[in-house]
């Protein structure tokens with residue numbers, strides 16, 4: 001894996017912007033979680049939208065989700081990660097992978113509900 005510059009922010013957990021990875025500054029205090037997240041972000045492709053990226057986000061990973069959840073509750077600004085729209089400077093971005101993940105989840109919940117009503 002190539003080396004990619006890392007910048008730190010208060011918001012969200014981590015994002016791979018192609019030319020750099022942005023991580024929550026508080027992850028520095030949780031080296032195990034940070035390296036798991038960094039590994040995940042580095043696994044992402046540079047494409048805006050790809051099947052590989054969606055599979056990567058939906059597939060089970062070695063990430064300790066309990067530790068991640070505790071971290072998020074400790075630093076609630078990390079929940080900004082789940083907003084499919086975000087602003088950087090004056091530019092609005094949207095996360096197409098995240099929108100598809102939501103669509104899949106909602107579709108799954110909808111289908112389950114529909115089938116259980118029958």
Ligand SMILES: [Zn+2]
Nearest residue numbers: 040044056057
């Ligand atoms: Zn991801």
